[in-house]
Amino acid sequence: DQQVxxxxxxxxxxxxxxxxxxxxxxxxxxxxxxxxxKYPAExxxxxxxxxxxxxxxxxxxxxxxLNKSAKHLSLHIVPSQPGDSAVYFCAASGNSGGGAxxxxxxxxxxxxxxx
Amino acid sequence: xxxxxxxxxxxxxxxxxxxxxxCEQNLNHDAMYWYRxxxxxxxxxxxxxxxxxxxxxxxxxxxxxxxxxxxxxxxLTVTSAQKNPTAFYLCASSVSFNEKLxxxxxxxxxxx
Numbered sequence: 001d002q003q004v005x006x007x008x009x010x011x012x013x014x015x016x017x018x019x020x021x022x023x024x025x026x027x028x029x030x031x032x033x034x035x036x037x038k039y040p041a042e043x044x045x046x047x048x049x050x051x052x053x054x055x056x057x058x059x060x061x062x063x064x065x066l067n068k069s070a071k072h073l074s075l076h077i078v079p080s081q082p083g084d085s086a087v088y089f090c091a092a093s094g095n096s097g098g099g100a101x102x103x104x105x106x107x108x109x110x111x112x113x114x115x
Numbered sequence: 116x117x118x119x120x121x122x123x124x125x126x127x128x129x130x131x132x133x134x135x136x137x138c139e140q141n142l143n144h145d146a147m148y149w150y151r152x153x154x155x156x157x158x159x160x161x162x163x164x165x166x167x168x169x170x171x172x173x174x175x176x177x178x179x180x181x182x183x184x185x186x187x188x189x190x191l192t193v194t195s196a197q198k199n200p201t202a203f204y205l206c207a208s209s210v211s212f213n214e215k216l217x218x219x220x221x222x223x224x225x226x227x
Contacts, residue, residue, distance in 0.1 A: 009155070034215060043119075043205050043218030044158075089157060093213040102148060102173060103216060105157040 003027045004092050006106035014114050019077040021109050023090030026071065030092040034103070035064060035075045038087045047088075048075070077111075085113045118142065121206050121219035127227050128193065128200060136191045136222045138206030146212045147189035151175065152203040152221075161204075164189055165212045193224060201225050 005024045013019045021035075031052040036044035050057040050064045050073065057064050063076045077084055090106040119140045128134045140147065146165050150158040160173030164183040178197025183189055189208075193200045203223050207216040 004157075006157075032213070036218075041203075041221065041223065043121075043207075043220045044216075046215055046217070049215060091158075091216075102160045102163050102213065105150075105159075107155065107157040 001026075002106075003030075004090055004104050004106040006088075006090055006109045008109050009107070010110040010112065012112045012114055013080050015082060016079045019075075019080045019084065019111055019113070021075040021077075021088050021090075021111065023073050023075075023106055024071060025073075025092050027092070027094070027104075028071070029094045030104075031094040032092065033064070033066060033073050034091045034093075035062075036089045036091060036105075037084075038089060038108070044089055052094075080111075080113045082113050082115065085111060087111070119206060119208055119217055119219035121204075121222050123222060124220070126222055126224045128224060129227050131195045133192055133194050134224065136193070136204055136206075136224070138189045138191065138219060139187055140189075140206075140208045140217075140219075141187060142208055142217065143186070144208035144210055144217070145186070146209045146214075147183065148207045148209075148216065149173075149179070149181065149189070149191045150205045150207065152205060158205065161191065163212070 034049040035047040038044040066073045087108040089108045091103040093103045122137045148163040149161040162181040164170040180192045206219040
């Protein structure tokens with residue numbers, strides 16, 4: 001049972017426009033959320049995070065929004081640049097009640113920035 | 116430069132062979148992890164270690180083994196019991212458990 005879902009396997013956006021990547025979760029015990037960016041044959045790199053006490057966190061071109069009632073978070077990238085083309089993973093952690101489980105990752109969304 | 120080093124970058128396994136993937140970190144992190152990535156899939160947790168001399172099974176531990184004899188090192192052995200070992204393996208570490216992970220550059224394991 002997937003606890004973290006990224007329902008769009010891929011997303012194509014024009015350069016300069018806004019990219020919005022979505023993530024849904026089912027476990028209400030999650031209280032810390034992260035976004036990672038991954039290029040092919042490389043390890044993921046941390047982008048931005050948000051704790052459940054906030055509903056928004058910004059870092060330069062990247063903003064993460066958290067809607068706890070909807071169990072939904074989104075990553076906004078504006079403006080989108082060619083180097084943003086990568087796979088983006090949403091991850092969540094928290095006390096899941098069953099002991100420590102580490103971060104739970106979604107399947108990723110492949111973002112393609114078109115010139 | 117602080118970071119996580121995985122080696123080798125590419126590894127080939129013959130049928131019935133055990134292979135060991137290396138992971139070393141000089142970030143002084145307590146927690147270390149092994150994930151597996153298959154095409155079109157997310158990252159699935161194989162094993163994790165919150166502290167030296169302790170490790171726990173993740174979601175897909177069958178066919179794998181680990182050790183954590185030193186804080187800096189967390190090698191993963193893919194045993195012959197793992198029937199579908201071809202995947203991209205990622206090692207990670209964090210200051211403490213369940214915090215932001217820092218990843219290595221990965222090892223691609225293929226079966227000959």
